Amino acid sequence: MKKNWKTPQGVKIRPNQIDLEDDFYRMTFLPDLGPLNQSVQKVGILHPVFLEETGRVKPYRVISGFRRVWVCRKLGLKEIPAVVYGKEERTALERFELNLLENTTVRSFNLIEKALVLGKLVDTFGVERKEVVQSYMPLVGLQPSPKLLGDHLSLRHITSGMKEYVVKKGVVLANAILLSGFSPGDQGVLLPLLSSLYLSTGMLRELIEWIDEIALREDVEVAGVVNDPGITQILFHPQWSVPTKTEKIRQALRARKYPQLTGMTEAFDRRRKRLKLPPRVALSPPPFFEGDHLKLSFQFKGADELKEICRELVRVSEQRELGELLEML
Amino acid sequence: MNCYEIVYVDKAVLNCEVTSSVLERLAQVPIEFIDDPRQLQDEVAWMSNPIGAGKRGLVITKSKGKALKTCPGARGTLCCNYTILDIVQNCPLDCSYCILQGYFTNPFIVLYANVDEVLAEVDGILNRNPRRLFRIGTGEFTDSLALEGPIPLAAKLVSFFADKENALFELKTKAVYVDSLLGLNHRGRILVSWSLNPQAVIDREEVGVAPLDARLEAARRCQEAGYKIGFHFDPIIYYPDWERDYRGVVDRIFELIDPRNIPWISLGTLRLPPGLKPVIKKRFPYSKIIYEEMIPGAGGKLRYPKPVRVQMYRKMVEWIHGYDPDVFVYLCMEGQELWPKVFDERPKEGSMYFKVFDRNWW
Numbered sequence: 001m002k003k004n005w006k007t008p009q010g011v012k013i014r015p016n017q018i019d020l021e022d023d024f025y026r027m028t029f030l031p032d033l034g035p036l037n038q039s040v041q042k043v044g045i046l047h048p049v050f051l052e053e054t055g056r057v058k059p060y061r062v063i064s065g066f067r068r069v070w071v072c073r074k075l076g077l078k079e080i081p082a083v084v085y086g087k088e089e090r091t092a093l094e095r096f097e098l099n100l101l102e103n104t105t106v107r108s109f110n111l112i113e114k115a116l117v118l119g120k121l122v123d124t125f126g127v128e129r130k131e132v133v134q135s136y137m138p139l140v141g142l143q144p145s146p147k148l149l150g151d152h153l154s155l156r157h158i159t160s161g162m163k164e165y166v167v168k169k170g171v172v173l174a175n176a177i178l179l180s181g182f183s184p185g186d187q188g189v190l191l192p193l194l195s196s197l198y199l200s201t202g203m204l205r206e207l208i209e210w211i212d213e214i215a216l217r218e219d220v221e222v223a224g225v226v227n228d229p230g231i232t233q234i235l236f237h238p239q240w241s242v243p244t245k246t247e248k249i250r251q252a253l254r255a256r257k258y259p260q261l262t263g264m265t266e267a268f269d270r271r272r273k274r275l276k277l278p279p280r281v282a283l284s285p286p287p288f289f290e291g292d293h294l295k296l297s298f299q300f301k302g303a304d305e306l307k308e309i310c311r312e313l314v315r316v317s318e319q320r321e322l323g324e325l326l327e328m329l
Numbered sequence: 330m331n332c333y334e335i336v337y338v339d340k341a342v343l344n345c346e347v348t349s350s351v352l353e354r355l356a357q358v359p360i361e362f363i364d365d366p367r368q369l370q371d372e373v374a375w376m377s378n379p380i381g382a383g384k385r386g387l388v389i390t391k392s393k394g395k396a397l398k399t400c401p402g403a404r405g406t407l408c409c410n411y412t413i414l415d416i417v418q419n420c421p422l423d424c425s426y427c428i429l430q431g432y433f434t435n436p437f438i439v440l441y442a443n444v445d446e447v448l449a450e451v452d453g454i455l456n457r458n459p460r461r462l463f464r465i466g467t468g469e470f471t472d473s474l475a476l477e478g479p480i481p482l483a484a485k486l487v488s489f490f491a492d493k494e495n496a497l498f499e500l501k502t503k504a505v506y507v508d509s510l511l512g513l514n515h516r517g518r519i520l521v522s523w524s525l526n527p528q529a530v531i532d533r534e535e536v537g538v539a540p541l542d543a544r545l546e547a548a549r550r551c552q553e554a555g556y557k558i559g560f561h562f563d564p565i566i567y568y569p570d571w572e573r574d575y576r577g578v579v580d581r582i583f584e585l586i587d588p589r590n591i592p593w594i595s596l597g598t599l600r601l602p603p604g605l606k607p608v609i610k611k612r613f614p615y616s617k618i619i620y621e622e623m624i625p626g627a628g629g630k631l632r633y634p635k636p637v638r639v640q641m642y643r644k645m646v647e648w649i650h651g652y653d654p655d656v657f658v659y660l661c662m663e664g665q666e667l668w669p670k671v672f673d674e675r676p677k678e679g680s681m682y683f684k685v686f687d688r689n690w691w
């Protein structure tokens with residue numbers, strides 16, 4: 001990457017002459033324009049944007065400074081300070097690098113922006129993957145790793161709606177990769193469901209994996225899982241809060257993904273209830289019913305309470321249901 | 330079978346007999362000489378499908394580790410005391426469920442050319458422990474016969490173990506390259522065993538691997554040559570028609586093999602380290618085995634819930650013992666608590682196995 005730029009003279013350009021639809025050099029996705037908006041209102045544009053002459057109806061495309069041009073447009077500014085590069089000055093890759101270096105000095109990139117930068121380097125500018133890993137990944141704040149490059153490139157398959165979800169909800173890379181594995185149509189089906197729930201990173205991963213695996217195992221469309229009445233009735237329930245809906249939808253999907261385990265858990269709970277355990281005594285199976293020990297735990301405040309619990313436990317130990325619970329292991 | 334596109338030869342084993350013999354057989358394959366196999370890591374990092382590519386590259390190098398390794402059985406499971414003779418790592422065949430995918434840092438097929446040194450070490454171990462019976466095999470880090478042809482090691486190993494009184498040597502395979510074994514004097518001490526699955530599973534999950542009938546025919550030929558024959562139903566895979574299909578395999582076994590020549594049949598339902606799931610998903614997109622209901626069990630491996638496993642094992646045992654109740658059947662990597670649900674008798678830790686093997690074998 002070359003770093004010594006010979007900068008052309010600064011000029012003033014009318015913002016409506018700039019084609020903001022042209023995103024050839026763009027690496028900004030869903031920027032937070034609030035602070036910039038305020039600063040421009042107060043002191044105007046301090047640094048010129050970099051433009052490229054295209055010779056089209058709107059004769060300029062942005063090399064660097066998308067956010068500033070947006071804000072100027074929004075605020076109705078008549079002019080914006082700019083540095084304009086003629087077509088023959090520098091290669092397209094060098095201009096993209098200029099944008100990249102400008103951005104790295106003032107902000108960090110979100111996940112989708114990192115993927116955008118790396119994707120453009122590989123797909124649009126034909127930079128060798130090795131070069132991308134070594135020279136560019138550290139610039140966007142990533143460890144130079146071929147695997148990590150591959151992971152980010154896989155995000156190319158995410159739809160723009162899902163990209164917004166990823167950025168707004170701060171979805172981590174591993175989950176974004178899972179989302180990118182769905183077809184655009186299936187992402188469209190998933191998006192309303194995911195956006196309506198309150199999901200931690202682990203819960204999101206579980207949900208995406210379960211939906212995907214249920215659909216594949218049962219040979220049904222993703223829509224067949226997501227739009228199942230058992231799910232939609234929860235989702236559109238007028239009284240339930242978002243956390244309640246989230247938990248109920250998780251339970252419904254879990255039961256469909258793990259029918260055996262769910263059946264065993266329910267059978268265990270039924271039998272345990274029949275034991276009529278004393279208060280503050282818990283009896284649980286080994287995780288996933290793997291193993292041959294039940295776990296009993298209890299709490300007590302004084303010797304009398306302990307004696308009472310022990311008496312009750314002797315009663316429990318003689319009940320047929322306890323044998324049935326042990327038989328389940 | 331020659332599937333190699335490149336052979337990397339570690340300069341340290343240039344003068345080994347095994348190296349020259351393999352290179353002679355792979356004369357058409359490009360060779361690259363290397364100072365250290367670790368230098369291949371960089372190349373691997375850039376591969377989009379390192380596991381697939383690894384199956385087409387052979388690394389001939391020197392074993393620096395122990396000759397015998399304990400089978401990595403999961404904690405909390407009853408162990409069958411299998412000891413791995415580590416001379417080849419990775420496998421040219423391609424089964425979707427193969428646990429070796431990504432198991433070693435090096436995805437290439439690795440052959441330790443200093444076989445004689447390795448066997449000398451084994452000899453020492455056997456001599457120093459005359460009272461211990463070692464169950465030894467090469468079928469854990471690779472397929473014992475899949476490399477035969479360009480890399481004919483089986484005959485050497487059979488000849489070595491044929492006169493070892495305290496070793497029970499097993500060649501475990503899905504391949505059918507048994508010609509090199511047939512004329513050997515194995516003294517009845519060598520077991521050749523086949524991993525079996527119904528043809529429907531082979532078609533979907535075992536890419537480029539010999540069909541069921543060919544495996545059983547190879548087993549029959551080895552039986553004729555006096556070898557003991559073992560079978561491993563591992564992994565047993567659950568799918569709607571599993572009962573009909575697995576029963577069919579059991580029937581085929583006893584059509585061709587005399588139960589008196591079968592020292593054991595092992596059973597193990599599908600187990601997957603969680604990290605293998607994305608690998609299978611990527612490499613075998615049509616495979617559905619990973620989508621079945623599986624829960625984390627012993628050693629953190631995903632497996633079918635216990636009632637499913639018990640049902641599958643019970644059926645298999647019933648079908649096998651329907652032919653001969655004396656055929657010894659054991660469960661691979663299952664906890665002790667499962668055995669009484671499958672068998673009438675509960676085996677004791679470790680040594681019980683050898684007593685049973687002893688009775689059937691020696």
Ligand code: SF4
Binds near residue numbers: 420422423424427472
């Ligand atoms: S034959 Fe065995 S070692 Fe080879 S790929 Fe199949 S499971 Fe893996």
